[in-house]
Each structure stands twice: as structure tokens, then as C-alpha cells.
Amino acid sequence: MIRDSLILAQRSITKMVRNPEQFIDVTVQPIIMTVLFVYIFGGAVAGDTADYLPFVLPGIIVQTIMFTSLTIGVNLNTDIQKGVFDRFRSLPIARSAPLLGAVSGDIVRHLIAITVTLAFGAIIGFRFGTDVGSVIAGVLLMILFAVSLCWVSVLIGMLARSSGAVQGLSFLIVFPLTFGSSTFVPASTLPDWLQGWVAINPVTHVIEMMRGLLSGPTFMAAGTTIGGEIVWVLASCVVLVAVFFPLATWAYRKKI
Template sequence: MDALILARRTVTKMVRNPEQFIDVTLQPVLMTVIFVFIFGGAVSGGTEQYLLLTLPAIVVQTIMFTSMTIGVNLNTDLKNGVFDRFRSLPIGRSAPLVGAVLGDIVRHTIAVGVSLAFGALIGFRFHTSPLEVLSAIVLMIVFAVSLCWISVFVGMIVRSSGAVQGISFLVVFPLTFGSSAFVPADTLPDWLQAWVSINPVNHVIEAMRGLLVGADHMAGDITLGGQILWVLASCVVLVGVFFPLATWAYRRKI
């Protein structure tokens, strides 16, 4: 209950500071325009075919970036003494962290919605059922919540919000661009294909392609069901590892 109340605080803070929604509304639009209209013709011979390849990946990339923002915000709150006030309240020790992660679900939902809506506006067509599309949205939000705990942990252990952002970029870029997100994996050098085959984010991208476009557009030998199970297992591991670490780091700070 404490976490839900603090989640409401997080959402209220977002509404009163609408600039916090800039990255989840403008970033997916800009990324889609840049990749589809600049690289679409060269990679796939046209924007329509390239949209089928890259829009699911742009959704995943957007979620990767938006999930890292929470660490910056929590680090700033920590420096401003907000958590000192929480410490004086009769609430669970981890409630402020859980509340912040739950409140961020609003931003993740907007990010996924804007990405898919803009993609549909410029020509993307879903080749799967409404239930599969809904499953893709839910899977992305679950993945985003799991990723948030990495950012929360980083936000608790580094000294400045700028450092959180810098570390986040160092993590996100190799994972998103070192994949089949924007080009077919078989066009990459052998050593890079080896990295793509073990890159966890690549499994997320292929699962999204299967749910949004169809299993016939997936690369690799793993079935759609296998990819989804892989993503869910990854979420369990992320939460199992980084939630205790983030809580431990938070308790040391306060």
C-alpha cells in the first residue's frame, strides 16, 4: 500500500512537470523518422518493408532509454533530500523505490503507445491479432519494469545524475545497436554475429517482431513462444538480481 501511494506521488509529479514526457513522446517519433526514412531505402528498398523490420526494434530501444531515466530522477531526489523525508515516515524501507518504479509504468505505456501509433500513421501494419499486439505491449511494460531496477541500482551507487546518464548510455548502446534491430544479422561481420546471437536484447526484439508482424519475420531458430519465455525469464533474473542490490544500496544511502 505504501508503494502504491508513492507511485501516485510519482505520477502526480509527472503531470505537474509535463516536460518529463518529452522523451517518451518525441524520442520514438524522431528515431522512427531518422531510421525509416534515411536507412529504409538502402536496407530494405523502401520504407514500408523497413518499417516491418525496425519498428518493433524502435519500441524496444525506446523502452531501453526510458527505463534508464528513473535512476537519474532518483539520484536527483536523493541529492535534494527527498529521501530524508521518506525516512521519517512510517513506511516500508523499499516503498519509495517500488513506488517510483510503479509510477514509471505510465511513461513506459506512453512510449510504447506513441511508437506504435506513429508507426501506423506512416504505414506500419500489424500482421497479427489484436490479442498478440496487446501481449506485445504488456511484454514491453514488464520488460521495462524489470530494466528499471538496473537504473535504480545505478542511481543509488553513483554520485551524480550525470554519471547515471553516462553509464546508462554505455549499457544501452551496445545492447541495442549490437543486434538485428536495424539491419539483418546475417549482413554483419562474423564476430559481430556471434555477439548478436548472445545479446539478450536481441531476443526481446525478435519476440516483439513475432507478436507485431508475425513469426515468419523472426530471425534465428527459436520459436515465438520460446522467445517470449526467454524474455520473461530474463525479467525474473533482472528483478531477482537488481531489486535486492538496489534496496541494499538505498539503505546504505539513507
């Protein structure tokens, strides 16, 4: 099964390379988001763009990964509509290999998104406030969360009737998670009723973890620690995989 999944992951990567427009959301989008939020809101939120950049850049990375994870559901749904999975079914491969291969291939897109965002951030003045080990740990944990989150998109891709419906349903889930968090402003500045949601939102803990590992603990919310946020993120990954991987596999088997 592992060999079959790796071969199909290579297929996904080759498909991306031959269709470069698929990389727009992981190359152009994070740059645009960084420019917009740093230079339009930086002065209002932090008083200075240089002070706002270490705070917001980890949040933009998380937001970009959240939206990037939606693509796999759309692509899988399109492949099913085109009959690609009917061809996979006729091959002597593990039945779950097409799903595992697609999710594995998407890791390349996540890595590109993180690299582009950090590189552009460095160009406009971002500097790491931690050591190399912390930065690597942050990137690896971000990839782990992205892979875990992909299974939500895979499930939607299996259940929806069209790729457009997949995108619409996915945005309904991702928008409250990304904007109802501490992505762009400290949670303490939000209304009390919204702070309750932000506190239990797993995306908030991913963002705080990334701030601690990339920019340093001083940019994290009061009362949070890097170790505590890592535990939250790992627990979220376990829950996402435990719930949505079996459901996505079930929906896939039923679909084909």
C-alpha cells in the first residue's frame, strides 16, 4: 500500500508541475495577503508595520495552509467526475492508495506555501526570534496539521456532487476557523462572546504555536506556552485523523 501511495503521490506532483496555475494559491496568494494585512492594518493594530509583521506572519502561514488544504477535495471530486478513479479501481493497487497518494502529494504544496511566505516575510523585514530547531519544528508541525486537515476536504470531495459545491462547502468551514481566531488581532481585543470561541478554536492554538516557534514567546497570547500549544495541536491532529480519515475512506469506497 505504501508503494502504491507513493507512486500516486508522484502522479499528483507531476500533475501540478504540468499545470503551474495550481501553484497560484501557494505562491501569489500568501504574498498578496502579507502585503495587504501588514501595510494596511499593521499601523492600526500594532502602531507600526515592523512590530506587526512578527505577529501576523505566522497567522498568514496558517491561513494559507488552511485554504491550500481545500484544493485536494476539489481535485479528487474532479477526478471522480472524469472517471479517473474508475481506472484506478481496475489496477492491482490498494483501494485506499489513491486517497493516501493525493494527500501525500499535497505536502509539496504546503511546503511551497510556507517557504514562499517566510521568504517574502524576510524580504520585507521578518526575522526569526528563535533557533533553527524551533523553526524546523514549527514547519513540521504545520505540515502535520495540514495533512490531518486534508481529510476534512477529502470527505467533502467524496460527498459533494460537483467541484464547485466542494469549494463552497469548504469555505463555509474554513472562514469561521481562520477569521474567528487570533490570526490578525490579539484575542484579548475581541468581544467576550467571541473570545470564548477563539479559545476553543484549534486554529488559534496552531497560530499561537507558530508564533512561539517562529517569532518567539513574547508574541504569544498571555497565559499560553509553546509546550501547551504543541499539545493542543497534536491533540487536534489526532482528533481530525481519527474522525475524518475513516469517514473519508468510507465515503470513497461508497463513491466508487
